[in-house]
Amino acid sequence: MTGAADTHTVTNQAPPLVDRNLFDANAPLREAAEWAGASAVAPRARALGEALAGADAARWAEEAHRYPPVLRTHDRYGNRVDEVDFHPSWHRFMRLAVEHGAHAMPWAEPGPGAHAGRAVLLSLLAQTEPGHCCPISMTYAAVPALRASPELAAVWEPLITAPEYDPGLRPPQEKAGVLVGMAMTEKQGGSDVRANTTAATPSADGTYTLRGHKWFCSAPMNDAFLVLAQAPGGLSCFLLPRVLPDGTRNAIRLQRLKDKLGNRSNASAEIELHDAVAHLVGEEGRGVAHIIEMVNHTRLDCVIATAAGMRQSTVEAVWHAAHRSAFGAKLIDQPLMTQVLADLCVESEAATATMMRLASAYDDPDQAVFRRLATAVAKYCVCKRGPGHAAEALECLGGNGYVEEAPLARRYREQPLLSIWEGSGNVICLDVLRALATRPESAEAFLAEVEPAAAENAGLAAHLKGLKRSLASVEPAGARRLTEDLGLALQASLLIRHSPADVADAFCASRLGPDRGLNYGAVQTKAAAAIVARHFPG
Structure with a gap:
């Protein structure tokens, strides 16, 4: 007689995808670090990749999302505290990120390849738990904005760049390190920040008091925020500390935490400012110009995090297919599945190459013109592809992927954020048009980047x-198609120059050719098995 326990024997399931170094197992990322000038980051990336590879890190990621942050507006006695409590696993990721320099490496250790090296580190973190990358990204991006006020930067930059994670609300001068957030948008404006109504009133001591509201305050547990408010001289940028030097809480009231589709491990808040003390960054009336430095760096991070998500989605799909059998063979060996997996791999590699090329442009001041256009193009093209890529990877796992225990459920909800954050599609495409109009040389720099590769591929030519x-006749209504075509040209050129010919040829045939398909795997490649093998996670 068959025992009852026999009906529960688990077979034909993929083992956990753990105990492989996230850096060593990622050939496209390792190669890109080399050609992007970031080879020096390899030892640090390998150490971080090892820490993120185990079952512990996978459990921490699940816990950080399963037990999201909780707002406490008051203590037990009725005192206003405005604090956000996090699960210990959130703090584990924050500590890893800060101690490895993902929050400030280019500013703390300036030199060749610093931004590209940081991109490698952030991509490893974002593969495992993307929510904590929000405060890490904004802290990194705050430094170039703060440098518009050298005296302010002299006080805050050493704390921002310190490799110490020191959570808790205390005066900045008493902390080993601080983190910075952002609060730009308001209910009535959203991306149209010039519609902001928060008022900034000058004080006799040189500070300002802010009164108003913010619809999205990203990472409200951070130590300070860059905010926009209407000063006498117009819309201006301010640094808003959470705790004042005397230890009192600044007049920042957390109204509620956003109940978000994804990014649930991270806190985003609606806040009210009741004459909160703030410091002017740069000049009055130039708030957008100053804070755009922060925005552009966080747009870079949107590209990095999306590429990281594509890598996670790809390896989860490939790993599952390599261990799951159906209809008499492993899924990975089924011709139709092999084509789909190969296409996911190609998309992931194109995104990785794009993020590394873009990050390397931030390492070279002479590439500012290229960077201006390429940041917007990459933000649109890579991040727009993220949600569909996650959905296809999830489908490779079928019902096994459509459960909360599988990381692809979290990833599927996360990817749309990166397309929306720091400018959704239309906002970014309008920025592309603005770049082309105000810096016509940016188109020349962009074409100079991609044209040499066209000699090697007729599709790109x-x-x-x-x-x-x-480009000769730009129309606002056609901005999406133009931006998409710019992005495809950049990605194709990068793969032609830096990736195996099989990968580049597959990308050009499926994305540029006349027979392009609408879905992953619609265009066949004879090298599908070799492409999948290149991306196999260990």
Whole structure:
């Protein structure tokens, strides 16, 4: 007689995807670190990749999302405290990120390849638990904005760049390190920040008092925020500390935490400012110009985090397919599945190459013109592809992927955030048009970047001819197609120059060719098995 326990024998399931170094197992990332000038980061990336590879890190990621942050507006006695409590696993990721320099490496250790090296580190963290990358990203991005006020930067930058994670609300001068957030948008404006109504009133001591509201305050547990408010001289940028030097809480009232679709481990809040003390950054009336430095760096991080998510989605799908059998063979060996997996791999590698090329442009002041246009193009094209890529990878796992225990459920909810955050599609495309209009040389720099590779691929050469015609007559209604074509040209050129020919040819045939398909795996490649093998996670 068969025992009852026999009906519960688990077979034909993939083992946990753990105990492989996230850096060593990622050939496209390792290679990109080399050609992007960031080879020096390899030892640090390998140490971080090892820490993130085990079952513990996987459990921490699940716990950080299963037990999201909790707002405490008052203590037990009725005193206003405005604090956010996090699960210990959140703090584990924050500590890893800060101690490895993902929050400030280019400012703390400036030198060749610093931004590209940091991109490697952030991508490893974002593969495992993306929510904590929000405060890490904003802390990194705050430094170039703060440098518009050298005296302010002299006080705050050493604390921002310190490799110490020191949570808790205390005066900044008493902390080993601080983190910075952002609060720009308001209910009535959203991306139209010039519609902001928060008022900034000068004080006799040189500070300002802010009164108003913010619809999205990112990472309200951080030590300070860059905010926009209307000063006598116009819309201006301010540094808003959470705790004042005398230890009193600044007049920042947390109204509620956003109940978000994804990014649930991270806190985002609606806040009210009741004459909160703030410091002017730069000049009055130039708030957008100053804070755009922060925005551009966080847009870079949107690209990095999306590429990281694509890597996670790809390896989860490949790993599952390599261990799951159906219809007499492993899924990975089923011709139709092999094509789908190969296409996911190609998309992931294109995103990785793009993030590394963009990050390397931040390492070179002479590439500012290229960087201006390429940041917006990459933010649109890579981040727009993230949600569909996650959905296809989840489908490779079928019902096994559509449960909360599987990381792809979290990833599926996370990817749309990165397309929305720091400018959704139309906002970014309008920024592309603005870059082309105000810096016409940016188009020349962009074409100079991609044209050399066209000599090696007829598909890219034909694509560039059409792109040049579009650039000659730019229309607002056509901004999405133009931005998409710019992004495809950049990605194709990078793969042609730096990736195996099989990968580059597959990308150009499926994204640029006349027979392009609408879904992953629709365009066949004879090298599908080799492409999948390149991306196999260990």
